[in-house]
Amino acid sequence: MNQTGDPYEKTFAALPPAPGRHFARTWWGHAWLRALEDSALDGEQVRQGRRVARSGAVGAVSVRPGGLTAVVRDRDGTAHRTDVLVQEFSQAEWDRLLGLAAAESGYIAALLDREVPPELAQDAAAAGVELLPGIGDFDPRCDCGEWDHCPHTAALCYQVARLLDQDPFVLLLLRGRGERQLLDGLEARSTANARAQGRNQARTRARDARGTAADAGVAAEQAYAAARAGSPPLPPLPDLPRAPGQPPALDTEDEPDGLDVHAVEFLAQAAAAEAFRLLAEAVAPDHADRPAPAPLTEAEDAVRLTREAGDVRVRSRLAAATGRSRADMELAVLAWGFGAAPGLAALEDDWMPDRATLARARAALAAAWADEEAGDGADEEAPVLRRVRARWTQAGAGRQIRLGREGRWWPYRREEGRWIPSGPSAPDPASALEADPAG
Template sequence: MSEYGTGREPEELTFAAAAPVRGGAFTRTWWGRAWLQALEDTALDGQQVKAGRRHARAGAVGAVSVRPGRITAVVQDPDGTAYRADVLVRTLTEEEWDRLLDLAVDSAGHIAALLDHEMPPHLVEDATAVGIDLMPGIGDLEPECGCEAWDHCPHTAALCHQMARILDEDPFALLLMRGRGQRPVVDALQVRSAARAGGGTAAGAPAGAGDAPAGVSAAEAYALRDILPPLPEVPVVAQGPGEPPSLDTETDPEPGVEPAALEFLAADTAARAHRLLAELLAGREVAPAGLTVAQDAVRLAAGRPPGWVAGRLASGTGRSRAELDAATRAWRWGGAAALAVLEGSWTPDEEALARAAARLAEAWEEGEAPELSRSGAHWTAAGARAQLRLGEDGRWWPYRRAADGWAPVGPADRDPAAALTAATAEGERDEESPGSHRLSE
């Protein structure tokens, strides 16, 4: 646990030691992988890096201290011998910080991503373009260890692997290593944003930056107070959609009209309208659905209609009930994209498959990775009930064998190693999976 949220900005953050972990990808974010890539590019001996990864998996890294220019932890060898390991990182100059913050404030998306504890890739790319290396590169992770190794040893490599996990959860730790923690960065972004909005300049920004139109004087605006109508109140979204009307009346319906089906469709329409209104009022852009009839039937079935309605949806789209069950499981994990992976077929290019194979080999220790047989975009683990499926958008979907065939068991991931970890995870409880629900008979 770090010291963020204490009301003061510490010069040093301490992250508690992590429990041992086996198998799977070591880091799940692109910035965590970039950090480990810098370690692999810097270390002269790849065996030391692998030994460090085993140390980190075994939980041999103690609490990690992060401060400007340095990270520190005590790492234990398998025989119990403990060594203090340090990794040094160059801090940014004041001038570099000014340029980086100006880049960040130019995009509301950069600020939103940072506040959501994500490292926006375009910010890193823009910073690199102006000569600021935010992510470490070759030679940027300088080791110091009590074992007196002159290059990266298993102890500093283990520390770097543990730091990758920390960066997954808190990319602000990288900014602290570069010289400033979360509170100073956020405060500086707020000052610059306010200066841009008000037409002024922030401290350290060049004159003329962020100029805005002069606007209306306060006296003129006040004089118009009785002429201009008041602004309407922002509507408040109800907690949920309204109840659809009941069609259970004493009047017999027209031939071919099913009141229960109409009630279900009315409830579905109300729920969609409520969701669209909430997203629009929250400032989120709403893209049109653009679903085919077959896709919309699966979306409706995912809303758990009465059994006979589900039967009509299945027969109306040429599916059996079992096929509709599988389609709704996929829909709940990822909508139309997941459905296309379940029901579609395509042949990916060999370059994409080669990159995936290399990534999987990198993520597992020797002898730990399951053997995979490949058929087009489907990779199946030998001797396991696990499979990976590659979508045309480049994302990997985890599948597991069920009684009625292969079924998706999680959301898609750009990293095939992370998707394979989800597919091979033990102890999954189908009752809690969005894709586990079978349509009522």
């Protein structure tokens, strides 16, 4: 990367050709490309732009507040000056965004690590600040004469997705603030927040001291001294045990009526293991920065427990308690191993996508094999897939991919008349189909 004379403009050297299928690895890089693909009126221009970017025909990219510029060359070597304009944030929008980021230390730490926390983008959107571009937020300009996205502006956007993967501050520069200016603003706000919090705590201690003095008749100088002393320090965190505790054995000569001793012993051991896991997470240094996981339903927790149970009697009891046959529970356990609760949902949730979700899925399917259909040298042709609700089946191949509600694709294979989970999820349908070991 080369810094220009303007502190708010950066020039990134031309990137090498990008073989393979994907341009973006991060969620914000994918969001950037989704805005391009949803905004363009002509999908063929976008597909051509992807091939141009992949060939390495995009020159050095200049990034400044409100716009991108690069020289993009056609196959015959003709050079085109290409610009894509993006709306800058107003002062009020920057104030709201910086206030949100400074209020959470985890947001600042993530930005310094070149990460964009999805929670920051969600909080900003709730406050009326769209950090990531959406439909219609790109204003393409190219000297080739096209008034909408052309292959040159699309290629520039695809190349910028690779830059965003490496440095999300590129996005914030486009919105109007350079990295140093942004970090200085966050530091100033964090300092102000800390001072305000300290003043509030001092007022609270003084108010509490005055109440104590009035109730117990304490002298004013004693109450003031108590307020100055503050609260005692918190005790240190407990040391993590080496392993979960062992519950007592329930071996008895006479087994109580209606009580499955083996099942109770297993549940006690499973509870000890879960408590150990939760404690390990609680004392981890980054615990406060992790999002809280969604609680499991009883049916989901039964599958999790079954995966841990070695006793066939316990596994049978858990299957019966959830209304599953033994065979169905084994499938559920297999799905859980590939993706926990979302993997289980892909197996059992035969849902119908709404129109918007279905449109995005169709676009992903079309884009996944676009290069092969365009003759870019790939050997594999686009497969013929037939859809039923959120499941696409490859005719005659015994393969299927399922779209989860979370937006990821899950591979399945046909065995003995049943669809079997065959791997973890993938962000796009082609990768899911290719990841199937049966394929």
